Amino acid sequence: MMNLNRIGSATLLASLALGGCSNAPGVRTMELDELAIDGRLPAVKPEGVIVTRGKREKHESGPPPYGYIKIIGEPVPNWTWGGSQTRTGLNWMFIGPKPMASEYWSGEGNAGGHVAALAPHPTDPNTCYLAADTGGIWKTVDAGANWTPISDQLSVLNHDAIAIDPSNPNVVYIGTGSTHSGATGDGLFKSTDAGATWSRIATTSNVGSQQNCIVVHPQSPGTIHVTGSGGYYRTLNGGSTWTRIITAACSSVVINPTSPNIVYIGRNGQGVYKSTTDGGSPTKLAGGLPTSGFSQVLVAIAKSNPQVLYAAFLSGGGIEGLYRTGDAGTTWTKLTNAPNFPSPQGYWNAYVAVDPTNENKLFVGGVDSRYAEVGISRSLDGGATWTEVGLGPPSVHPDHHCMAFGPTGIIWEGNDGGVWKSTTGGTSWTNCNSTLAAAQIYNLVQHPSLTLRALGGTQDNGTPERSSSSTSWAQLQVGDGGYSVFDPSTSTNRRYTTYVYLATTRWTNSASKGISGPWGSDPANFIAPLVGDPNAGATLLGGTNRIWRTTNATATTPTWTAISTNAVGAGGTINAIAVATGASNTIYSGSSTGDVYVTTDAATWNNRSTGLPNGQISDIVISPTAPGTAYVAYYNTTGNRVLKTTDFGVTWTPMTAGLASGVSAGALAVDFAFTPPTIYIGAGAGMYYSSDNGTTWTKNNATLPNVNVADLFIDPIARTISAGTYGRGAWMASLPQPCPADFNGDGFVNGNDYDEFAAAFEEGDLAADFNNDGFVNGNDYDEFAAAFEGGC
DSSP: OOOHHHHTHHHHHHHHSTTTTSOOTTOEEEEHHHHOBTTBOOSEEOTTEEEEOGGGTTSOOOSOOTTOTTTOOOOOTTOOTTTSOOSOSOOEEEEEOSSEEEEGGGTTEEEOBOEEEEEEOSSOTTOEEEEETTTEEEEESSTTSOOEEOOTTSSOOOOSOEEEOTTOTTOEEEEOSOTTTOOOOOOEEEESSTTSSOEEEEOHHHHOSOEEEEEEOSSOTTOEEEEETTEEEEESSTTSSOEEEEOSOEEEEEEOSSSTTOEEEEETTTEEEEESSTTSSOEEOOTTOOSSSOOOEEEEEOTTOTTOEEEEEEETTEEEEEEEESSTTSSOEEOTTOOOTTTTOTTTSOEEEEOTTOTTOEEEEOSOTTTSSOSEEEESSTTSSOEEOOOOSSOOOSSEEEEEEOGGGOEEEEETTEEEEESSTTSSOEEOOTTOOBOBEEEEEEOSSOTTOEEEEESSSBEEEEOSSSSOEEEEEOSBOOOEEEOOOSSOOEEEEEOGGGOEEEEETTEEEEOOOSOTTSOEESSOOEEEETTEEEEEEEESSSEEEESOTTSSSOOEEEOSOGGGGTTSOEEEEEEETTEEEEEEEEETTSOEEEESSSSOOEEOOTTOOSSOEEEEEEOSSOTTOEEEEESOSSSOOEEEESSTTSSOEEOOTTSOTTOOOOEEEEETTSSSOEEEEEETTEEEEESSTTSSOEEOOTTSOSOOEEEEEEETTTTEEEEEEBTTEEEEEEOOOSSTTOTTOSSOOSHHHHHHHHHHHHHTOGGGOTTOSSOOSHHHHHHHHHHHHTTO
């Protein structure tokens, strides 16, 4: 049965429709779909606009804004496979969600995260590869029962394309970056051992920054075709050299399976191009195709009869038309009964797929017929009539990205919720997400004292909640999740979650109530900050282009007050808020324009931006014992990215002198247990730390994937650090003890520590690697003994 409390539809709708019936002059109310341009919501909601869900009531908001700074990531600089990994550093452990359980749009089943591309093995029905949008490459060898990540140490885990060499299935190619989200890529990669190891065969200068389609010649595997944001590229020698044949963005490429020298390319804004010479000198096809009024062009070919092709011409968030040719592209017929399947967000989710055994059986994938036009629609007569086949039961998650056909009639389907398969020709679907862990977390928060509890706001899979040591997290809030806050009390199960543009909901057990403040017409980030006051459990602060605070968040109707003007937004919006421990009125704010404002009385705000760089602020951390000491981090990839103040922001000292160019500081955590404090930053591909005020920085070891680390959280009592990643879920590591000889971390140095260290040493346990050189040997024993004798 549908859990209406968990969905919280009415309360979330009320949270969004702030002041809707009594708009001030110059303020207007718009539905989310009206606010979107070509299906894309803006990174910042404009000032003077109050948004409601409209027909998306109970549903998700739609995809993240294109190129949104929280999701794009960046590659590891100077990457080589296995060549840059240290054996030192923290020992990270995956803590979930795997899966996101009780996911509403997945029929109260499992969700695994956004799947962007699929590549089934050509002869083995049990083997399939998938590309998670920002979570790397995964492989199953048991028909989807279990998925294993096989590319965690690539330079970047953003993907839109994957292909298997049909002449040698051990050879796999993957593209990086995303033309749909704007996520950053790092070229084209190849594995010759079924995904065990990888090498880069093309840089971004060879194939562009984002690839969306890869096709390998079945008889001449050195010939590889690639499309993406930079155009259409081809190599004839396995990647030694590349030629850019079309110099404008392309969305698709297919080849004739029986005459592989015949190539078709979908060129954005232009149409379908055909080459009969392995991609050389392609010519634009006409014969009934449109000449304007479209953007992306998706081409699919019927393997059973390569004379038959289908081409979808997308227009903004919808479709100009779906066309069919039966003579290899000479003439085309518009399929007038075809559904407007991409609407309203065709730039994000749309595909056309033809059954390899039947030229007249085709599928189109769109959004979801429960609140848009089409989810998965099937035609059995060449596009004359159509039937929705994605509703189940069980239903398939909305926002459909890809479909691929395996041997023995298996169909694989990927969407924002993960991967499904059908063995009934698309009539019914099996959820295959129980072991896929590709959640795209924007924000991660841990309960301040109940260390097994956490909330992670995700892209399109709501806010799943950790409540035990299990990696399975049940979905709390449906749709899109943002920042969350736990009530610190251990006697209540109260927590606060956010939806896009700072729509705020309070949860008590499974009951929800919208408690957004009167900021509806303020400009606000797509994912806007909400934080708790560490000194007062009923106090919350939210950021639009100013700072809002309630001190009675537990009241039936909380009272929110703007405690700043929009000056703190500095012409932009608020990206980060931090409240000092022991001083509730000492608050730091960081804006999208790079400015920091500080108040010590929650009323008078001082601009403390002198000495700070340009760029978007990502995070702020205040010392727990000295409110005038704080660190600020920037999304920048060069120059000063972390800076420290000891005088409430009057002066700032750079902390990233030794941080490599090309590394962002998208998340920040500071361990104040050491002198100087240890600084941790989450980058677009992994995590870095410094123990010497930024003079030197060390990248994490291979226990943490090279994924976009969106959030970091330190538990100073449990001595753990947690990472929320945009593509590989949540991770946790134990932090070093301030007193290393306190081996068991009980706060005392005594014989128990010696005995436990000796036992670990005897077993060769890496916990006994006292000097962190990656080995357990006599040096560790000597150094531990010296520290033990010294009392710490």
